[in-house]
Amino acid sequence: MTTLKKGGGRAAATLFLAPLLALMLSACQTLPPPQRADSPPRQTLDVPFIAQDAYQCGPAALGMMLQWNGLPGDKEELVHEVWLPERQGALGIELKAAGRARGLLPYPVETPDALFSEIQAGHPVLVLQNLALKRWPVWHFAVVIGYRDNGERIILHSGTDEATSSHWNRFVRTWARADYWGFVLLPPGELPARVEPEPLLRALAPMQIDALPHWRAAVARFPDNGRLRFGLANALWAAQRQQEALDAYQRTVALAPDLAPAWNNLAYALRRAGDDRGAREAVCRASELAPDSDNIKDSVADITDGNGC
Template identity: 40%
Template sequence: MPARSCRWLWLLALTVLLGTGCATAPLQYPELEPPKDGEARQVVLSDTPFYPQTAYQCGPAALATVLQTSGVAQATPDRLAEQIYLPGRRGSLQTELVAATRRAGRVPYVLEPRMEHLFRELRAGNPVLVLQNLKLPRWPQWHYAVVIGFDTHNKNIFLRSGKEQRQTLSWHRFERTWQMGDYWALVVTPPGETPATATAPRYLQAVVPLEQQERWHPAAKGYRTAAKRWPDNPASYLGLGNIAFQTEDYIEAAAQFRQAVKVAPQLPAAHYNLAWALLHLGEIEQARRASAEAQALAPEHPRFGQAVKTLEAAASDL
């Protein structure tokens, strides 16, 4: 057998061995439903900014792309590199990208790992930052890119990637690289907007750290946006009440906690927080009733179960 043929067989055998050790789940794109009436069959967000990516700088470039799209004009790859680029890793971690997004006063919403959600965000005009593995699971080459569109007829995906302003990949090729990045995808929105695919739990999970970091303005705006979209979810009112309480606006805090009680009367945290806001307003009897309700709802809870005693101790110090 000619040497050239032997070499081809050896490479084929190596490929099979590598593939056997790295079996993956079925791809999602073959199961995608065709566009519904009125849905775009092709989307290209051509106004999305483009920053050619130098070596190992795909994280800052991709994040600058989506931040600028969301209205953060000062977001540039060079500025972001100071925040998120890790020289020891020659790259950026997802946690760093998420943290930098919050520092910019934006909401970092991590999508559910579903191809259809990617398409829905693009149809809504939201470019999507994705993590890809451009090589193999055993020897990964991690890469961030920004998806800016798709074509359902030719089954292509369009990206801002590397030095390519409009990279075109087949659905198969793109999803395979995205799948090896665990389908991680990020949409960045101003606090006054929600992503097209947002659910209350995932969106609020993205907003809560803004409150924890005392970024009161974007956090409050995010909570108000969530309350408007999901008015029956008490977490938004609890968040708004917490911010008002921390900034010593006890009238607003009590109003928000009352709204939380209204939509979720069985939630002990709503009654407990209301009790403290009322206490600071000098409405002692109402505060006692609220603390007693919290304790009755969760008598075994380490905090709510001691609500009455804790509040009485605080009231005696006033």
């Protein structure tokens, strides 16, 4: 990218430039792709391509992720949904929210290792890149659809280029300048290759539509996690499956006996089932665990008919 002028005053220039050059060289140290990329040494996913119009890489990238999920990903409609004219761009959180609104799970992919894991599991990854400088950013959304040469080259649907390839080294710099921001967008029942319970909880918690199959998958993957079980119980309750919800709340408090919100909700599920005494005991347990919570104070008043614990 940078060329040094040859010619007069060369010695002086060398003297002056030497530290600068050393700095540049250290900055240009190559970052190898993670070892994970060795097996298999290449992989390309079949992801529909949508070319972007001026500045509209966000809607185009989202459209590709939706179409990969078998949903309509009409770019023009998505422009209305996620593109902000005054910023001439889309916001990352809006892209995730748009996926969530369609019942898809957006899960963060924020390390090179996770990126390759997801590609190997067949999941395309929407990434944010900063194509310019940290202080003078040029943001760009693209979809990573594969890699070859043991990860030395990464394959992307980017801008107007279908399945274009980029040196890993160059790609990872642009991705690092965007704080390694990226995510997979998965259909109900499917989980990321790399998944942890807490990020999964945070990814699923705001989901309003078709959340139940996602929670079921989460609990199947982490059966001993009380907090995910709580999410499942709430999703069952929201789906009017009260008996199943009651069972799930009971499992939750067995797995996570210190989780005050679970005791609170168990109280309501028990009351609905006609067990007033059990409801009182549960809400009082919640109150012991979280004496300062206004919500639980109200619950105690509600469940005990104002008598308190």
